[in-house]
Amino acid sequence: MRAVIADDSVLLREGIARLLAEGEIEVVAGVGDGDSLLAAVETHKPDLAVIDVRMPPGHRDEGLRAAIEIRRRWPDVALLVLSQFVEERYATELLAGDTRGIGYLLKDRVADVAEFIEALHRVAGGGTALDPEVVRQLLARSRRSDPLSGLTPREREVLGLMAEGRSNSAIAEALVVSMGAVEKRVASIFMKLDLPPDDEQTHRRVMAVVRYLNS
Amino acid sequence: MGEEPSAQAPTTHAPVQPAPTAQIGWSVLLGPISPRTWRALISVIVSLITGSLFFVVLACALLLAGSVSWIVGVGMLALSSTLRLAARMARVDRWRIKRMNGVRIELASPPEPASDLSFRQRQKAWSQSPVVRRRVAYQFARLPVSAVSLSAVGFVCYGMISGLGDAGPALGQGAGRLLFGLVCLFAWPLLARLGSAVDVSLARALLGPSRSGQLSEEVQRLGEARTLAVESAESERRRIERDLHDGLQPKLVSLALELGLARARFERDPAAARSLLNQAHEEAKTAIEDLRGLVRGIHPSVLDERGLDAAFSALVANCSVPVRVEVRLAQRPDKAVEAVAYFVVAEAITNITKHSDASRASVMITEGAGLLRVLVEDNGSGGAQVEPGGGLAGLAARVTAIDGTFRVTSPAGGPTDVEAVIPCAR
Numbered sequence: 061m062r063a064v065i066a067d068d069s070v071l072l073r074e075g076i077a078r079l080l081a082e083g084e085i086e087v088v089a090g091v092g093d094g095d096s097l098l099a100a101v102e103t104h105k106p107d108l109a110v111i112d113v114r115m116p117p118g119h120r121d122e123g124l125r126a127a128i129e130i131r132r133r134w135p136d137v138a139l140l141v142l143s144q145f146v147e148e149r150y151a152t153e154l155l156a157g158d159t160r161g162i163g164y165l166l167k168d169r170v171a172d173v174a175e176f177i178e179a180l181h182r183v184a185g186g187g188t189a190l191d192p193e194v195v196r197q198l199l200a201r202s203r204r205s206d207p208l209s210g211l212t213p214r215e216r217e218v219l220g221l222m223a224e225g226r227s228n229s230a231i232a233e234a235l236v237v238s239m240g241a242v243e244k245r246v247a248s249i250f251m252k253l254d255l256p257p258d259d260e261q262t263h264r265r266v267m268a269v270v271r272y273l274n275s
Numbered sequence: 276m277g278e279e280p281s282a283q284a285p286t287t288h289a290p291v292q293p294a295p296t297a298q299i300g301w302s303v304l305l306g307p308i309s310p311r312t313w314r315a316l317i318s319v320i321v322s323l324i325t326g327s328l329f330f331v332v333l334a335c336a337l338l339l340a341g342s343v344s345w346i347v348g349v350g351m352l353a354l355s356s357t358l359r360l361a362a363r364m365a366r367v368d369r370w371r372i373k374r375m376n377g378v379r380i381e382l383a384s385p386p387e388p389a390s391d392l393s394f395r396q397r398q399k400a401w402s403q404s405p406v407v408r409r410r411v412a413y414q415f416a417r418l419p420v421s422a423v424s425l426s427a428v429g430f431v432c433y434g435m436i437s438g439l440g441d442a443g444p445a446l447g448q449g450a451g452r453l454l455f456g457l458v459c460l461f462a463w464p465l466l467a468r469l470g471s472a473v474d475v476s477l478a479r480a481l482l483g484p485s486r487s488g489q490l491s492e493e494v495q496r497l498g499e500a501r502t503l504a505v506e507s508a509e510s511e512r513r514r515i516e517r518d519l520h521d522g523l524q525p526k527l528v529s530l531a532l533e534l535g536l537a538r539a540r541f542e543r544d545p546a547a548a549r550s551l552l553n554q555a556h557e558e559a560k561t562a563i564e565d566l567r568g569l570v571r572g573i574h575p576s577v578l579d580e581r582g583l584d585a586a587f588s589a590l591v592a593n594c595s596v597p598v599r600v601e602v603r604l605a606q607r608p609d610k611a612v613e614a615v616a617y618f619v620v621a622e623a624i625t626n627i628t629k630h631s632d633a634s635r636a637s638v639m640i641t642e643g644a645g646l647l648r649v650l651v652e653d654n655g656s657g658g659a660q661v662e663p664g665g666g667l668a669g670l671a672a673r674v675t676a677i678d679g680t681f682r683v684t685s686p687a688g689g690p691t692d693v694e695a696v697i698p699c700a701r
Contacts (some may be wrong), residue, residue, distance in 0.1 A: 064482030069525035072560075075532040082536060119517070144524050167524075173539045 061184055065090045065106060066097040066123060067112040067142070072167075074202055076110055078143075079170055083177035085184070092116065094126035101130055101137060108184045112167075113143035113150065124150055131157060138184045142167045148197035151190060159267045163189035163225070179225075187226035188266040195223040198273045207253050215252075218245045223269045227262050299318035303461050312464035315471035316428065318375035322474050323372060323421040329364045330418045333411065336360055361410040365482050368413070376475050383409075383484040405485065417580045420477055424470025428463050435459035504676030510669055518569050528561040530555050578617050582607050583640060585615055592639070595628045596653070599637040608647055608699040615673050615697060616640060616649045619681075623651035623693045624667045631655025631691060645700035650692065657689035670695070 063085050067073045070092075077087045085108065089100040093116045097110060101109060109130060113123040127139045139162030141154060151164050163183035167189065169176050179189040199208070211219065214235075221231045232242045251255060255268045302309070344350035369380050383406045403406060438456020484492065537551035571589065578586040584602040589596040602662040607613065620638050627636050633655030641648045661667040661683055674681040679697035 069521070069529075071529045072525045072532075075529045078536060079532065082539065096630070114520070144520055144528075167528050168531065170528060171535045173532075173535040176535075 061085045061108065062088045062104065062106045063108040063110060063184075064088060064097065064100045064106045065110045066092070066094070066115065066126070067099075067110075068092040068115045069112075072112070074252075076170060079176060080110070081175065082173060082181070083180055084151060085180065094122040097123075097126045098129060098133075101134060105113055106137060108138045108140065108161075108180070110140045112141065113141060121150065124154065127154060128157075131138075131162075137161075138186070139163065140165065140183050140189070142170075146191045146194045146197075148201055148247070151194045151198070152270070155188075155267065155270055159188060159263050159270075160186045161188075161263075164194060165189060165191045166193055182225060182262075186263060187227075188263040190221065190224045190266065190270075192224055195220050198223060198270065201273075210252050211249060215245050215249050218242065219249050219269065222246065222249075222265055223273070225262055225266050304463070305462055307464055309464065312467055314375065315464075316467040317546055318372075319421055319425050319467060319470045319474060320438075321371060321375055322417065322471075325367070326414070326418040327419050329367075329414050332359070333361060333364070333414050337411075340416050345477050351395060351398050351402075355402050358402055358407050358411065361407070361414060364414060365410045368478055368482065372475055372478055375470060378475050378479075380483050382482055383488055406488070407479045409443065409485070413478065416481065417474060417477055421470065421474055424466065424473060428470065431459045431463040431466055435463060459517070463498075469630050471546045500676050500678065503672040507669055507672035507676055510664070514669075515569075515573055523565050523569060524560060526558055526565060530558045530562060533537045533558065546674060572621075574614065576615070578613060581609070583613055583616060583620075587620060590624050590699055593628070594636070596631075597635050598624065598627075599635070601638065602640040603639060604642050604647075608642075611677060612647055612697050612699045615677055615679070616647060616695065618673065619649045619670055619693065619695045620651055622670050626659060627651075627653045627655065627665065627691075630659070631657075631689075633689075633691075642699065645698060647697045647699040649695040649697070651694075652690060652692050656687075656689045657691050658687045658692075659683055659685035659691050667693075 063080055065073050065080070065087060067076065067090075068229055073092075077090060080087050088104045089095050089107055094232070097109065097111065100106075109127070111123045111127050113121055115126075116123040123143075124141060127141050130139060131135055135158060139154075140163040141150075142165055143150070144167055146164060146166050154162055154164055158257055161183050163179055165176075165179060169179070172235050175202050183189050199216070208216070208219075217235065218231055222266045226234065228242045228246060229239060231246075232239045235242070249255075250268075253272055284414055301526060340350070340353035340357045343353050343582070365382055369382055372378050435456055438452055438454075438459055440456075521661070533551050533555035537548040537555065540548045540551065575586050575589065577589070583604070584600070587600050590601055608616070624636070624638075627633050631653050633653035634657075636651065637651035639648075639650045639652075641650075659667065661671055667683055671681040674695045677697060679695055681695045682696075685691040
C-alpha cells in the first residue's frame with residue numbers, strides 16, 4: 061500500500077511516516093501545502109493520503125479543501141484527514157459526497173499506535189474512521205434529539221462507536237460484550253431511529269448515522 | 276488637539292498659578308517701557324487697520340451678493356465666492372496673530388459636503404456650515420473690538436499727558452492732577468495688553484474650532500483609538516494561538532507519537548525503543564524551552580516584578596547583535612505603559628535579529644513632561660516598513676490605543692529608528 065503525507069510540520073511528517081512504516085504502508089511523498097498535495101496525488105496515484113487540515117498559505121482549512129478536491133478528481137484515493145481540532149462541520153463537509161475510505165481524526169490519536177494503524181487500514185480498505193470527538197459533537201448537535209432520547213445508554217454508546225466507523229466485532233471488543241449482543245442492539249437502534257436495515261458495510265452504516273444526526 | 280501650545284502667549288487665559296504680588300507690581304511699574312506693551316499696542320493698531328479694510332471689502336461683497344441673489348445660479352455663486360473671501364481673510368488674520376502676538380490658531384475647517392451632492396447643493400451646504408458663518412462674524416465683530424480698545428488707550432494716554440504735562444483741560448490742581456496723570460501712565464499699558472488679548476481670544480473663538488467641533492474630533496479620535504485597541508488585542512490573541520498551534524502542539528504530538536512507537540516496540544526491539552525514547556526525551560526538552568519562550572512572549576513575569584530594565588536583560592541576551600540598554604526612569608510607569616514599552620522594544624529587537632544585518636543597536640527609555648519615550652536604534656540595512664498585519668503595525672495599534680505616538684524611520688540602507696512616545700502622567 062502506498063501513501064502521501066501532507067503536513068506543514070516536518071517533524072510530524074516524519075513521525076507519521078514512521079507510523080505508516082510501522083503499519084507496513086509505503087510513503088511515496090511528503091508535502092507541506094495543499095497545492096503540492098494535489099500535485100503529489102496526481103503524480104503518484106497513492107492508495108491513501110494523510111492530510112493535515114491547517115496548512116500554508118492561509119493556515120486555515122487548506123487541507124480539508126484539498127481533500128474534497130482529491131475526492132472529486134480521484135475518488136479511489138482513501139483520505140485520512142488529521143487536525144489539531146476536530147469540527148463536526150468539517151466532518152459533514154468531508155462526508156457530503158461518497159463516504160468510502162474517509163477518515164477524520166484528531167492528531168493526538170497518532171499516540172495510540174495500534175489503534176491509529178487500525179484506523180489507517182480501515183480507511184484504506186474503504187471503511188470510515190470518525191474521531192470520537194466528532195461523534196460527540198454530532199450527537200450533541202443532533203437536530204432530532206427526541207428519538208435519540210428513546211435509546212438506552214448502552215444503545216447510545218453503540219451508536220457512537222458505530223458512527224466512528226467501527227464494525228460490529230470492533231464494537232463488541234470495545235465494549236467487552238458478545239458479538240450477538242452488539243448485533244441485537246444495532247438492530248434495535250436502526251429500528252428506533254427508523255434507519256435503513258443494518259448492513260455490515262461499515263461506511264454505509266456511518267453514513268446512515270451521520271446523515272440521520274445531521275438531518 | 277485641544278489647547279495649542281500658546282500658554283506662554285499673552286492671552287486672557289488665566290495662568291495656572293497666580294503670579295506673586297511683587298511680580299505683578301513690577302510688571303505694572305515697567306508697563307510703559309516694556310516691549311510687551313508696545314507689541315500689544317502695535318498689534319491692536321494693525322488689527323484695526325486690517326479689520327477696517329476687511330470689514331469694508333466683506334460688507335461690499337455681501338451687499339453685492341445679496342443684490343444678485345435673485346438671479347438663479349449667479350446668486351449662490353456670488354455668495355459662496357464672498358464666503359471664500361472670508362476664508363482667505365481668516366488665513367491672513369491667523370498669520371497676523373502668529374506674527375504680532377506669537378499665538379498659533381488652528382483654523383477650523385468646514386466639513387466636507389457629501390460627494391454625491393450636486394455642485395449647487397455642495398455650495399449650499401458649505402455656505403451654511405457654522406464654521407463659514409463664524410468666519411464672517413469674526414470680521415464684523417473684531418472691528419468694533421479693536422476700535423474700542425484703541426480708543427480707550429487713546430483716552431487714557433490723553434489723560435496721562437494732561438495730568439503730567441500742563442496742557443489740556445483743567446483737572447484740578449497740584450497733587451490730584453499729578454496722581455491722575457500717574458494712574459493713567461500705568462493704566463494705558465494694561466489697557467493695550469487687554470485689547471490685544473481680547474482680539475486674540477475673539478479670533479480663537481470664532482476662527483478656531485468650536486467647542487462642539489473639538490469635542491466631535493476628540494470623540495472620533497477616541498473611537499479610532501478604541502477600535503485599534505480591540506483590533507490589537509484580537510491580533511495578539513491570534514498570534515498566541517498561532518504560536519501555540521504551529522510551534523508547540525506539533526512538538527507534543529510528535530513526542531506522544533515517539534513514545535507510542537517506543538512502547539509498541541518495547542518487547543520485540545528494545546534497541547529501537549531506546550533510540551525512540553532518547554529522541555522523545557530531546558523533544559520533551561525542546562518543547563519545554565519553546566513553552567518558556569512563548570510564555571515570555573505573552574507577558575514576561577519579571578516585567579511585573581522588577582520593571583523594564585530587568586525585563587530587557589533576557590531580550591538583549593537573545594539578540595544576535597550587541598545592544599546597549601539605557602533606562603532612565605525616576606519611578607516605574609503604569610503597568611499598561613510598561614507593557615507597551617516592553618513590547619515595542621521586544622518587537623524591535625526581534626526585527627533587528629531577523630532582518631537588520633546590524634552590528635550594534637541601542638535601547639533608550641527616558642521620561643519627561645509626562646511622556647515616556649522609547650527609542651530603539653540600529654545601524655543595520657534599514658527598509659523596515661509598517662505593513663498591515665505585520666508586527667510593527669500591531670505595535671503602532673497598541674501604542675495609539677493608549678494615546679501614544681509611534682514612528683519608524685528606516686530609509687533603505689539604514690539606520691533604523693523605532694520610537695514610541697507614550698503619555699505616562701500620574
